[in-house]
Amino acid sequence: MNSAEPKSSTLDLVAAVSSMLTPTERRIAEAVIAEPTLLAFGTVSDLADQVGTSRPSIVRFATKLGFDGYTELQQHVRSDLSHRLSRPSERIRHGGKESVPAKRAIGDAISSVFDAIEGDRVSRLVEPVVAAKKVWILSGETSQAGAHALHSGLSMVRPDVTLLEEHFFVGDLSDAGPEDTAVVFDFQRYRRQVAVAARVLAEAGVTIVAITDSPLSPLVDLADTWCQIEVPPVGPFDSSVPVVAMSELLVAQAAKDLHDAATSRIDRIEALWEATETFL
Amino acid sequence: MNSAEPKSSTLDLVAAVSSMLTPTERRIAEAVIAEPTLLAFGTVSDLADQVGTSRPSIVRFATKLGFDGYTELQQHVRSDLSHRLSRPSERIRHGGKESVPAKRAIGDAISSVFDAIEGDRVSRLVEPVVAAKKVWILSGETSQAGAHALHSGLSMVRPDVTLLEEHFFVGDLSDAGPEDTAVVFDFQRYRRQVAVAARVLAEAGVTIVAITDSPLSPLVDLADTWCQIEVPPVGPFDSSVPVVAMSELLVAQAAKDLHDAATSRIDRIEALWEATETFL
DNA sequence: GTGATATTGTAACGATATGAACAGCGCGGA
DNA sequence: TCCGCGCTGTTCATATCGTTACAATATCAC
Numbered sequence A, B: 001m002n003s004a005e006p007k008s009s010t011l012d013l014v015a016a017v018s019s020m021l022t023p024t025e026r027r028i029a030e031a032v033i034a035e036p037t038l039l040a041f042g043t044v045s046d047l048a049d050q051v052g053t054s055r056p057s058i059v060r061f062a063t064k065l066g067f068d069g070y071t072e073l074q075q076h077v078r079s080d081l082s083h084r085l086s087r088p089s090e091r092i093r094h095g096g097k098e099s100v101p102a103k104r105a106i107g108d109a110i111s112s113v114f115d116a117i118e119g120d121r122v123s124r125l126v127e128p129v130v131a132a133k134k135v136w137i138l139s140g141e142t143s144q145a146g147a148h149a150l151h152s153g154l155s156m157v158r159p160d161v162t163l164l165e166e167h168f169f170v171g172d173l174s175d176a177g178p179e180d181t182a183v184v185f186d187f188q189r190y191r192r193q194v195a196v197a198a199r200v201l202a203e204a205g206v207t208i209v210a211i212t213d214s215p216l217s218p219l220v221d222l223a224d225t226w227c228q229i230e231v232p233p234v235g236p237f238d239s240s241v242p243v244v245a246m247s248e249l250l251v252a253q254a255a256k257d258l259h260d261a262a263t264s265r266i267d268r269i270e271a272l273w274e275a276t277e278t279f280l
Numbered sequence C: 001g002t003g004a005t006a007t008t009g010t011a012a013c014g015a016t017a018t019g020a021a022c023a024g025c026g027c028g029g030a
Numbered sequence D: 001t002c003c004g005c006g007c008t009g010t011t012c013a014t015a016t017c018g019t020t021a022c023a024a025t026a027t028c029a030c
Helices: A010-016 A023-034 A036-041 A044-051 A055-064 A070-086 A102-116 A121-131 A144-157 A188-203 A241-258 A260-275 B010-016 B023-034 B036-041 B044-051 B055-064 B070-086 B101-116 B121-131 B144-157 B170-175 B188-203 B218-222 B241-258 B260-275
Strands: A135-139 A161-165 A181-186 A207-212 A225-228 B135-139 B161-165 B181-186 B207-212 B225-228
Touching (some): A010 A023, A023 A036, A070 B036, A102 A241, A121 A181, A121 A207, B010 B023, B023 B036, B036 B044, B036 B070, B101 B241, B144 B161, B144 B181, B207 B218
Parallel strands (some): B181 B207, B207 B225
């Protein structure tokens, strides 16, 4: 569909012919510049209504830009848009073979993390974590590093955080109850293991926060809030970098939400460390 | 036109019903997740062709998501997209504002990692690791996640990798000898602890590879090879992301250097996992 | 194996979009 | 004033869109 690389931005095209535009065409040009989505999503009629002109004027505008008709112009705009949208992420599993250098892969994955916490998402993810009586962290092998980061970070800002890695027993979860929250890392390879444990927790009334690499994950059903991040391959293994980044952002948000409680807690822990000669 | 704020992301909607999707509907879901522009720009026919199904299945998919028809679904997706385009988030290349402070910090830190391995630096760092009889990994609290990543990765591609975290005893190092290599993570806060241990190892003839955040680190003197990376603050704590990224790049390089030995070792480990029901 | 149910594809419908031909309007020059 | 020309809006034809109703197929329980 949208495989062709646009030679020039659509706005450039408009600018190129701006001097030889008729009055109504100029109004059209101003409208599409002010609101590019009109061109990408709207029909000829939509544009005509918006500008206050007739449909053929829109078509003629398209031809004046060098296209065969409005359809071609719209395709050009859309391929331009798709390009911008697919740049930061989403192209790793498909188009990108393993020829993608690790640098690009990691960079894109990091972008996907920031995409995932768009808006107030990070707040919604963290909210049950700060409100919970106890916090459980479940992870498989791929997300070990992230789970570790989340555990050590959260432990600093609030009490009762338990990390269950890899080969935990379901019995470990027996204490969990409706006032608790579980953060579950759920990635391709080790999905079933954590899925089973998460189901146990969900049935016990625990609030589930899922960090997953696919919205089709079975965990998403169980989860109260969730977010999706990419896990790119680096060398022969899957990268933990996005998971760690996400974990740290969650901790940062939790620290912000807990504010005074967190800072005093951190101070106490630091003092304890100093006292026990952690610094040698 | 597109002024309405989307109540929930389209991915959320797909996820919400993902468990009650029929096989073809699931294929549709996967397609639109892999290529969101299909939904935003494509027609029912486009999607049907892409997925390899009939047009009505697409419409039924839309209704199952809670919309009156495909048109409504597409409008929702488009308003979602417009939002992302208008909001300052998506702009990584263009108006690179300091939208999220943590974002910039992490991005810069990642860049520093790639700067640090410019040229053949990563090869020089890894060379003593692959050649060593035994590999020791030393880290403090800040670099725990990175050390963990390095340990689990290296363990996959070669034997005799030992991780010593935080409160290890110097006695643990008694086995180390001139044929060994130690990778030492050495960061601001927990410098003294690892510095002491590294000195012990260096005096035992162990080759030292240092990952540090400062060229002034005392470890640089002891180290045979070293590299410097940034450790940015995220919230109240230091980020592990750069350390993890560096660790993974080291593992990837080691895997490449060891090649056949590594792959056969990975295969054996995988087989062992399967046998012990890691996948449940 | 058989009936019931769920799932999927086929056919037909109205609605709408685009693009082209045609007609009215305004403006400037002779 | 009249004519010519470019600009704009109206009408129409055709293709395609989204949708619904219906039939065929696959799946499962008993």
